[in-house]
Amino acid sequence: MASEKPMGQERTGESLEILLRDTPDKLLLISDNVPVALMMIDSSGTCTYLNPECTDITGYTREDMARNTVMPRDIYHKVVEGTKGLKGRTEAGTRRERSITELNFTCKDGRIKRFKLQSSFLADGTAIIVLEDAFGQSRVKENFESHGGSENEFRSLAEQSLSLTGIFLIQDGSFKYVNPRLAEIHGYQANELINRVRPRDLVLHEERQRFEQQIEEQLSEKVSKPIRQEFRGITKAGRIIHLELYGTRTTVNGKPAIVGTLLDVTERKLAEEKLRKAEEKYRTIFENSVLGIFQTVPSGRIMSANPALARIYGYPSPEDLIKNTTDIAVQFYVDPERRKEFLSLIREEGFVEGFEAEMRRKDGSTNWVSMNARAFRNEEGDIQYIEGTVQDITERKKLEAELLQSQKMEAIGTLAGGIAHDFNNLLMGIQGYTSLMLLSTEPSHDHYQKLRSIEELVRSGADLTKQLLGFARGGRYQVKVTDASTILKNVCAIFTRTKKEITVHERYDEDLHPVEVDQSQIEQVFMNLFVNAWQAMPGGGHLYVDARNVDLDRGFVKSYSVPPGRYIKLSVTDTGVGMDDRTMKRIFEPFFTTKEMGRGTGLGLASVYGIVKGHKGFINVQSKAGHGSTFHLYIPASEKSVEIIRKVPEEPIRGTETVLLVDDEEKILEVGKEILETLGYKVVTASGGQKAIDIYRMRKEEIDLVILDMIMPDMEGGTTFDLLRDIDPGTKVILSSGYSLNSEAERIMERGCNAFMQKPFNIYSLSLRLREVLGATS
DSSP states (O other): OOOSSOHHHHHHHHHHHHHHHHOTTHHHHHHHHSSSEEEEEOTTSOEEEEOHHHHHHHOOOHHHHHHOSSHHHHHHHHHHHTBTTOSSOOOTTOOOOOEEEEEEEEOTTSOEEEEEEEEEEOTTSOEEEEEETOOOOOOOOOOHHHHTOOHHHHHHHHHSOOSSEEEEEEETTEEEEEOHHHHHHHTOOHHHHTTTSOGGGGBOGGGHHHHHHHHHHHHTTSOOSOEEEEEEEEOTTOOEEEEEEEEEEEEETTEEEEEEEEEEOHHHHHHHHHHHHHHHHHHHHHHHOSSEEEEEOTTSOEEEEOHHHHHHTTOSSHHHHHHHOSOHHHHTBSSHHHHHHHHHHHHHHSEEEEEEEEEEOTTSOEEEEEEEEEEEEOTTSOEEEEEEEEEEOHHHHHHHHHHHHHHHHHHHHHHHHHHHHHHHHHHHHHHHHHHHHHHTSOTTSTTHHHHHHHHHHHHHHHHHHHHHHHHSTTOBSSEEEEOHHHHHHHHHHHHHHHOTTEEEEEEEOTTOOOEEEEHHHHHHHHHHHHHHHHHHOTTOEEEEEEEEEEEEOHHHHGGGTOOOEEEEEEEEEEOSOOOOHHHHTTTTSTTOOSSOTTSOOSOHHHHHHHHHHHTTOEEEEEEOTTSOEEEEEEEEOOSSOOOOOOOOOSSOOOOOOEEEEEOSOHHHHHHHHHHHHHTTOEEEEESSHHHHHHHHHHHTTTOOEEEEESOOSSSOHHHHHHHHHHHOTTOOEEEEESSOBOHHHHHHHHTTOOEEEESSOOHHHHHHHHHHHHOSOO
16 A cells, blocks of 8 residues: 655665665764764653764763663653644654753753754654754764664654755765755655755755855865855745855765765844844944943953044044053043043942043043943942043033123123212213313313313223223124224324334224224224233233134034124234133233233233123134143124214314103203203203103104103113104204113114213213204204
8 A cells, every 4th residue: 555655755765774774874974974962862751862962062972861860851841842733642753842942951060051942743742853953064974883772763854854954975976965944945746856956956056156166175075074064045936045054074985975964054144134234234333433432341442442432632643542541541531520520420320420520631632521331230239331421511611601601791790780880870960060170160270170180080990980881781882884993003103102112013904994982992902912911011012913804604603603704803912921711711801911910900811701702703812831822813804884983073062952861860960951951052951751752742752852861761762762763753962871882772772762972971972972962063
């Protein structure tokens, strides 16, 4: 009767019987020489076979296992537990489902190894076990007779093993034996391959030459070591697969042959390719990240670094950084205590976020960094290494410092501005009455020079308030389109006449852009800078003054909070003692001075800073102790043409119009009314904004001009101005204030106010401004 077995299995059995009959030790030869750890354990827990490879990796011999009744039984129960669907019995000669499990295996020398066990069961319950991932060099140690086992056991070992391993015997260029797994890998039945398909035909065309060359070299004894070859194969269906071959030369019937194993490693190769792409992606990110990426050990060595980290610390390459770094705390941290704080946080929390520290670069310069990091610990809980990122935040810290400075200046400026405003109102009264007395006093009178001295003291007081208002609220006084080189030339001429020991060198662009500035304030800026330079050169020296046109891009101005565009760059360089970093950080602070008591107020550079900021510009300072200082001032260029500045007249200009004088200070109203009447004007006074509106609504036809105080308690000047213009859009208004022309006053000017006058002003300045607004002299 015909067998119920499939044709492929039947033919496989026939070929194996022939192989065993002709050479009864061939299957043993295969089992003993494959580089796979194999063992067989029967249902009683007795180890019936263990090949040399298994001995190599475990240390146990067949005899050891035969004497050991505990370990084989434990292994058997372990693989039984891992088998799915083991409850049902199957007919003889068929295979059960695979068991794949893992266990910790105690080797003969006491070492514990973890193996993956792939097993299948024969009908009688015998387990055929492959210790996966334990490949070594194949060798023949014992022969079939010494084992004492049956041929049928080895037929089962080869034919019914359900591991991932294919087994083959190649001789005379063809397969003389293949197990079912090898046939399955290629999509064939075993009988379709044996003596019918050449091994080369299962290899991808472009790799056949290399494959055959290694087979021929092994058969000809040109190489003594076993074959280990990876190549791409092709299945019966034409699918490309990745294979790994292990083989060794042997002799069968007096002729050379190769016996070995074949593994399908396609999934592994796909996983490796996926891993390679992931590593490549990570490497790309690692190499091109703008953040510094690192791995360090707590002792202070750097294990890994990317190019960005090397740049942050001033090294040409990561290799150079790693090679030259032995202690991060000592070499990089400006304050080594910060490294201790960093490590303490890492140990306690396991990570840090946004940890900031000032670092020292390779060239000695410093920068600020922000670090995010986490710790990786061993099984004992000790930190093995720390990995994380480093960001250079030097620019951000600079901006923060500038913001802090700006806020500090604003706070002090607000206080100083209020004091200056009230002081200027007091000076206005003194100046007004002094001007009136001088008008009625002959130069030969005993009191005339005393009155002139009072006027000089008022001017000195006004200069002091200018210093205060220079950085208070960024105010300006009277802005006109001006040629900056003209201002610089005048200041240089005055300075050189008084400071003969200083040699001044001037350079100006011929087509210097015009600028919209308050001339008196810019004169004050450069006189302060010149005096500061002179004091830095007690034995004399050189002063270089330079003015040129520049176009600043967004990258240059971003840290100064100003728009890009056309600017003029005004530079003052001295050959004096210079400044250290600590002094440089404080030079623009109000009342900060390095001079001894009585030689400086600490307001000079503070007012320079405030005035330049008030003109929508910025300052850049370069200095080094012992090497002088350079101040670069950048002021926005104007598209307008330069205005001609009228000189204050030697005699007051008179008029006959009617003026409404508005101020909340009674003394200002009194002296102002008297000055205006002395100049020939008719005067109406109002002690507040609401009263001014009421008066103007009733008498607008006779009032020709309004002098309006900006700061009043009941109604501030801006609201009063708007209501006056609502009544009469053609109202002529001069804005007057103890403050400078700050942003609030500028907004009023932009709405059409005719002129601005800074208190205190004298009778001559007032008379000129009145005629400029009202027109020709009456």
